[in-house]
Amino acid sequence: MTEKTHPGRLWRKAALVWVALSLALAATVVGAYLDIGAWKLPLAMAIAAFKAALVAAIFMELTGAGAGTRIAALVGLLWLALMLSLTFADETTRAQSSDGFTQGAE
Amino acid sequence: MTDAAHPGTPDHGYSLPPSYLGAGTTLRSWLLTTDHKRIGLLYLASITVFFLIGGIAAAVMRTELMTPTGDLVSADTYNRLFTLHGVIMVWFFLIPAVPTTLGNFILPMAIGARDVAFPRLNLLSWYLNIAGGTLALVALLLGGVDTGWTFYTPYSTLYSNSYVTLAAAGVFVAGFSSIATGLNFIVTVHTQRTKGMTWMRLPLFVWSIYATSIILVLATPALAIVLAMIVGERVFDLGLFDPTRGGDPILFQHIFWFYSHPAVYIMILPGMGVVTEVLTCFSRRKVFGYEAMVFAILGIAIFGFFVWGHHMFVSGQSTFASLIFSLLSFVIAVPSAIKVFNWSATLYGGHITFEASMLYALGFVGLFTMGGLTGLFLASVPVDVHVTDTYFIVAHFHYIMVGGMVSAFFAGLHFWWPKITGRMYSEGFARAAALLMFVGFNVTFFPQFILGFMGMPRRYWSYPPEFQILNLMSSFGAMILALAYALPFVYFALSLWRGRMAGDNPWRATGLEWATASPPPRENFAEPPVVDSAPYDYHPAHAEPTEREDARDREDQDDRPEDPR
Amino acid sequence: MSGLNEPFQTLARQRGAAELGIWIFLASELVFFGGLFTGYSVYRFLYPDGFLAAGAETNLIIGTANTAILLTSSATMAVAVWAGREGLRRHVLWGLCLTSLLGAGFMVLKAVEYAEDIRKSLVPGAGFALPERGAEIFFSFYWIMTAIHAVHLTIGVAAVSLAAWRLWRGRVDWRGTAFLHVLGLYWHLIDLIWIFLFPLLYLLGRGG
Numbered sequence: 088m089t090e091k092t093h094p095g096r097l098w099r100k101a102a103l104v105w106v107a108l109s110l111a112l113a114a115t116v117v118g119a120y121l122d123i124g125a126w127k128l129p130l131a132m133a134i135a136a137f138k139a140a141l142v143a144a145i146f147m148e149l150t151g152a153g154a155g156t157r158i159a160a161l162v163g164l165l166w167l168a169l170m171l172s173l174t175f176a177d178e179t180t181r182a183q184s185s186d187g188f189t190q191g192a193e
Numbered sequence: 194m195t196d197a198a199h200p201g202t203p204d205h206g207y208s209l210p211p212s213y214l215g216a217g218t219t220l221r222s223w224l225l226t227t228d229h230k231r232i233g234l235l236y237l238a239s240i241t242v243f244f245l246i247g248g249i250a251a252a253v254m255r256t257e258l259m260t261p262t263g264d265l266v267s268a269d270t271y272n273r274l275f276t277l278h279g280v281i282m283v284w285f286f287l288i289p290a291v292p293t294t295l296g297n298f299i300l301p302m303a304i305g306a307r308d309v310a311f312p313r314l315n316l317l318s319w320y321l322n323i324a325g326g327t328l329a330l331v332a333l334l335l336g337g338v339d340t341g342w343t344f345y346t347p348y349s350t351l352y353s354n355s356y357v358t359l360a361a362a363g364v365f366v367a368g369f370s371s372i373a374t375g376l377n378f379i380v381t382v383h384t385q386r387t388k389g390m391t392w393m394r395l396p397l398f399v400w401s402i403y404a405t406s407i408i409l410v411l412a413t414p415a416l417a418i419v420l421a422m423i424v425g426e427r428v429f430d431l432g433l434f435d436p437t438r439g440g441d442p443i444l445f446q447h448i449f450w451f452y453s454h455p456a457v458y459i460m461i462l463p464g465m466g467v468v469t470e471v472l473t474c475f476s477r478r479k480v481f482g483y484e485a486m487v488f489a490i491l492g493i494a495i496f497g498f499f500v501w502g503h504h505m506f507v508s509g510q511s512t513f514a515s516l517i518f519s520l521l522s523f524v525i526a527v528p529s530a531i532k533v534f535n536w537s538a539t540l541y542g543g544h545i546t547f548e549a550s551m552l553y554a555l556g557f558v559g560l561f562t563m564g565g566l567t568g569l570f571l572a573s574v575p576v577d578v579h580v581t582d583t584y585f586i587v588a589h590f591h592y593i594m595v596g597g598m599v600s601a602f603f604a605g606l607h608f609w610w611p612k613i614t615g616r617m618y619s620e621g622f623a624r625a626a627a628l629l630m631f632v633g634f635n636v637t638f639f640p641q642f643i644l645g646f647m648g649m650p651r652r653y654w655s656y657p658p659e660f661q662i663l664n665l666m667s668s669f670g671a672m673i674l675a676l677a678y679a680l681p682f683v684y685f686a687l688s689l690w691r692g693r694m695a696g697d698n699p700w701r702a703t704g705l706e707w708a709t710a711s712p713p714p715r716e717n718f719a720e721p722p723v724v725d726s727a728p729y730d731y732h733p734a735h736a737e738p739t740e741r742e743d744a745r746d747r748e749d750q751d752d753r754p755e756d757p758r
Numbered sequence: 759m760s761g762l763n764e765p766f767q768t769l770a771r772q773r774g775a776a777e778l779g780i781w782i783f784l785a786s787e788l789v790f791f792g793g794l795f796t797g798y799s800v801y802r803f804l805y806p807d808g809f810l811a812a813g814a815e816t817n818l819i820i821g822t823a824n825t826a827i828l829l830t831s832s833a834t835m836a837v838a839v840w841a842g843r844e845g846l847r848r849h850v851l852w853g854l855c856l857t858s859l860l861g862a863g864f865m866v867l868k869a870v871e872y873a874e875d876i877r878k879s880l881v882p883g884a885g886f887a888l889p890e891r892g893a894e895i896f897f898s899f900y901w902i903m904t905a906i907h908a909v910h911l912t913i914g915v916a917a918v919s920l921a922a923w924r925l926w927r928g929r930v931d932w933r934g935t936a937f938l939h940v941l942g943l944y945w946h947l948i949d950l951i952w953i954f955l956f957p958l959l960y961l962l963g964r965g966g
Contacts, residue, residue: 227764306765307764307765308764308765309765310765310766310775310779311775311779312764312765372783372786375782376779376782376783376786377779379778379782380775380778380779380782383775383778384766384771384774384775384778385765410782410783410785410786411785411786411789412789413786414786414787414789414790414792414793415789415790415792415793417790418790418791418792418793418794419793421902421906422793422794422797422902425898425901425902426898429882429883429901430882430883430884431882431898431901431902432882432894432895432898433797433895433898433899433902438882438894438895439801439804439805439808439891439892439894439895440801440895441800441801441804444796444797444800447796448793448796448797451793
């Protein structure tokens with residue numbers, strides 16, 4: 088940290104990130120109208136992840152944070168992924184039970 | 194004073210600050226305290242009340258089940274009784290029991306800290322717990338809830354006319370208390386360790402509370418959101434789990450068990466920590482495989498999140514998912530087994546004495562092992578399908594929860610009672626209660642394994658006459674158990690009134706909490722202790738137990754200062 | 759006022775503890791919203807067409823405007839935190855006031871949008887407007903996700919306003935403590951959640 092930062096520099100730094108975020112917002116709205124079919128969701132999620140990464144890294148200062156803090160953030164994400172993936176292990180395979188299994192139930 | 198032998202022990206030769214109990218005696222000084230020790234006692238009082246309420250519900254159920262016909266209470270009342278028993282015992286006794294009482298009292302002292310990192314948050318979490326408990330109790334007094342503690346959809350959302358919303362709100366509020374406590378302990382362990390207290394010198398009790406806190410913080414919000422969804426569906430008619438609108442009721446179970454399976458480890462891990470402290474102390478042995486124990490604790494905390502689907506083998510979950518969850522459930526048995534083997538190896542060659550807390554701890558090891566092994570039956574899909582929703586399940590989780598966790602809670606309470614109050618209790622009475630609890634527990638719950646295997650379903654208020662003998666045994670055991678739970682009230686009360694002064698370290702235990710006065714001063718230590726050795730500095734694995742020294746020390750113990758009163 | 763609280767010995771350590779504490783809270787918030795995201799994803803997988811049909815009914819203009827507002831508020835909040843570290847009191851106050859105003863603006867727009875949704879009978883239950891299977895579930899998630907987000911935002915606006923007022927009156931130890939940083943981290947989390955809610959709730963069924 089510098090001894091005495093000029094206040095204008097703080098606002099400029101934030102404005103720079105804000106411009107990047109706004110461009111990403113514009114891109115994601117435009118992307119929703121593109122004729123790219125199944126790629127819409129991955130595109131939207133990738134842009135959202137980019138925006139989230141900007142906010143987390145610069146506004147939330149995650150890059151300069153202590154190890155414990157970064158682990159906490161990472162674990163939060165991993166647990167979210169865990170909930171999604173194991174739930175989907177069930178929800179996406181419901182229809183795939185063997186014939187004998189479902190016939191017995193009917 | 195007999196504890197001057199420990200490294201880092203402050204010299205008590207000069208006048209000590211007054212004990213935390215003497216720092217104010219008004220009700221206000223207790224209700225607005227930020228002292229972790231007093232907050233621990235506030236929790237002790239509240240969970241005792243909840244334990245009594247939950248216990249009374251259990252007693253009524255066991256009385257009903259003495260005869261095959263439903264004659265004491267109606268079927269509907271019976272449903273409300275087991276829901277009350279489950280909700281109160283799970284969320285207002287088992288989950289907070291060890292972490293918030295013994296954890297609050299001992300953890301900061303065990304790492305040489307003055308207090309937890311956020312003392313005011315600590316007090317807030319007690320009030321949240323009380324608020325949640327009050328909401329739940331109001332729901333139960335107004336007429337009760339009949340869904341079972343699991344609030345399964347679609348019954349809880351579409352059909353139940355009982356006070357589901359209010360009870361869910363109560364549990365939701367108590368969830369914030371859990372998260373606050375977990376967060377506080379994690380930050381405390383990270384930032385408040387005294388000089389020389391490195392991570393690999395932490396007592397295993399501290400490790401276990403730390404791991405429990407991680408689960409509290411990561412699992413509880415899943416419960417909170419799923420309860421919020423239930424309330425959303427009941428109150429605002431949202432179609433979140435409603436099958437008539439295309440919703441999937443099983444999705445509720447996924448999110449619910451994402452919390453509630455790890456919650457089992459919230460209950461049992463602190464117990465494992467307590468038991469490690471007690472077993473090492475009363476076998477005068479360094480714990481076997483300290484590092485393996487640490488990794489087993491962390492392993493249980495993490496892998497506990499991967500196995501929730503084994504509660505859902507018959508729910509309609511896909512076969513593929515059941516297969517995955519079954520496999521993962523077998524994996525979680527490995528760290529649990531490591532712990533049991535290490536406890537056994539710790540005892541091997543130790544200089545074992547059978548103080549009351551040791552009896553409870555040994556009981557824990559046996560009962561936890563039985564609970565854990567029957568858990569392996571249940572992890573296997575074909576066996577689980579056979580015994581699902583029978584008394585086999587009831588017996589299995591009571592072996593873990595009551596046989597394991599409640600035994601460990603009593604082990605810890607007896608172990609640290611002299612530290613908390615500064616006084617000893619009647620060892621004879623305490624040993625009798627410990628044995629009675631072990632016997633009563635097994636007489637109550639072992640017959641339920643057999644009943645379950647014979648096919649008696651859980652949650653029914655009547656049953657075919659051929660099950661009566663075993664049910665009578667179980668109810669008789671419950672009476673013994675009730676007596677065993679009543680006994681400590683008597684001798685602990687006597688101990689407060691006229692118990693012998695304990696001295697700083699009556700068990701000659703290692704651990705920083707024993708290196709200060711009993712009861713400790715508000716600041717815990719006269720000056721911050723410095724740690725220069727690993728925990729459990731009893732005698733190393735290859736050395737003979739120093740029996741003669743032990744005997745001499747014990748004679749010294751009798752020279753404790755007399756009760757000033 | 760030094761801002762040093764029991765049981766800490768130094769401000770640096772107290773700052774570290776506060777930062778770790780709030781991040782642990784944020785991790786638990788992720789799991790909290792994770793339940794909603796999981797539910798949403800499962801049903802979107804089960805009813806892709808119903809979700810597309812229902813998603814096209816949300817108000818994209820208000821949604822985009824609100825996203826821009828929240829992104830801006832995060833920038834002003836960040837300035838408040840950075841200025842606080844430099845001891846620039848006036849800039850901290852400006853940052854906090856702008857943040858809180860932007861948050862309030864979001865809520866006003868959201869209220870307008872809710873009123874329109876109710877007019878269009880997009881409220882789950884009897885009389886729900888859309889016939890497609892799964893559309894009602896989409897709107898069930900739309901309501902509960904935005905409502906819980908709004909609760910968080912309300913708490914955020916209240917906290918930031920209170921902080922600004924107390925700072926203005928000189929009643930808070932913001933120099934050298936983690937006070938502003940912790941407040942900022944909570945605010946940014948609200949933004950982060952919205953960054954994901956926006957594409958999930960507003961961008962479906964647009965264009966071709």
